[in-house]
Amino acid sequence: MTLPERELHGLLELLGEAHHAENRAMFRTAMLDVLPRIIPAAYTSYNEVSAVDGTPLVAMVAPEPSQRILQQWGRYGHQNPLVQRYLATRDGRAYRLSDVIEMNAFREREVYHEVFVPLGVEHQLAVTLPAPPRLLIGLVFADPDDFTDDQRRMLDLARPHLIQAHANAALRERLHDVLKAVEAGLDDVGEAIVVTDAHDRIAFSTQAGRAALALVDHGAKDRIPEELRNTPAPAHAVMPVDGGNPLVVRRLTPKGGATVFMFERGSRGAPLSLLASLGLSPREAEVLQSMMRGNSTATIAQQLKVTPKTVYKHSERIYGKLGVNDRIAAVSAAWAALDSGAADPSSNV
Structure with a gap:
């Protein structure tokens, strides 16, 4: 059968609705809404049947029949010739009752x-x-009148799209479950992680990650703050926050369009032994360590009991030795060295 272009576009448009299902339950509901618009019938149903003995396991029917009829279907559904054929052949193509049994013989069955x-x-x-070996999944139309050859071919044409939509829904459901498990595990250890998509929208975050974002940007909901979006990767940034130690934000190199941000309190900084291994003098290492903690020039001067001008001179020498031009780049270089394992991070002296 060759569909007119208008009917083909209409079919694909309707099937497109099924591809939005986020899980298998939503897919089932979508089928009961979409399929009657493709093939009108008195009843449309989504069914799951045991492949062991043909016993109906799930029956979602629109419009919903009486409870007694559903109970009788559970009792006698294994007698349905279509169920028997699909279980015997695993040929998933569209078939009518009249294709597989003489109707007078069917009318003798309970x-x-x-x-x-x-x-x-x-x-x-x-x-x-397609279903696991012990399961049969079927989409069924029921009507007083027999279905036409064109309707059967229409359903065969729709089947590949239905298969893909069902697979997508199952994949999204599994992915959601995995992410929930990962989130729960990361929450248990207190990891503050936020993952954004290619458009800087927040796709995943742990509870601690959401709390960290709230500290950085009180208005942040669906997108990462602009100052973090503009940070090159891989890099670190030090974000001042009210009422506590600054946050160190580690932006990892994007993979597949996604970017991972990790947040941690910046009270520790990097060990002085590591900073000294970068070619810095002891005093320069102290200045850089304080920078990594998010301290201002005035605060560093006060802590080291020197003037702000002296801190500025130390900073210029630090930039030169690290081959950078500003404080942010210097802090990023220090964190990159720490990540590379150049020194024992536990030796914070």
């Missing part, structure tokens, strides 16, 4: 009298989706 007759339907059209 499932017909206990389910089909109360529903007021005679015919079904179904297609299945």
Whole structure:
């Protein structure tokens, strides 16, 4: 069957709605909304059946039938010829009841009298989706009148898109579960981590990461603060915060469009032994360590009992030795050296 362009676009547009499902439950709900617009029928259903004995496990039907009919389906559903064919062949293509059994023979079965007759339907059209070996997943239409060849072919045309939408929903569900587990584990150890996407939107954050963002930018909700977005990677930045030690923000090199930011309190700085190994004098190492703690020139001067002018001169020599031009670049270089393992980070003297 070759669909007219207008009908083909309409089909793909409707199926596109299914691709927005964030999990399998949303996919099932979307199917009951989308499929009747493609193939009108008295009833549309999403079904999961045991591949061991054909027992119905999940039956979502629109419009919803009586509880008694659902119970009878659970009791006699294994007699459905379509269920039996799909279990025997694992051929997931679209089939009608009339394709797999002579209808007079079907009307002799209990499932017909206990389910089909109360529903007021005679015919079904179904297609299945890939499932684990012990499960059968089917999308089913039921109606008083038989379905046409064109409708069967339409469902076959839709099937690859339905398979992909179902796989996407399952993948998103697994990813959500993994991220929740990772977040819980990182929260347990107090790691402050924020992950942004290629558009600087926050895609993932631990509880400690959200708290750190609130300290840096009280208005931050969905995006990382601009001063962090503009920091080259890999790099470190020292962010002053009210009422406490500054935050050291470590921006890691982006991977696959995502960027990881790690926050930690800047009270420790880097060990003086490491800073001295960068070619700095003991006094220059002290000045750089204090810079890494987010202290101002005046504060550094007060701590070291020297004048701000002396601190400025030490800073200029530090920049020259590290091959940088300003305080931020010097701090980044020091943290990069610490990350490289150039000295024992525990030797903070």
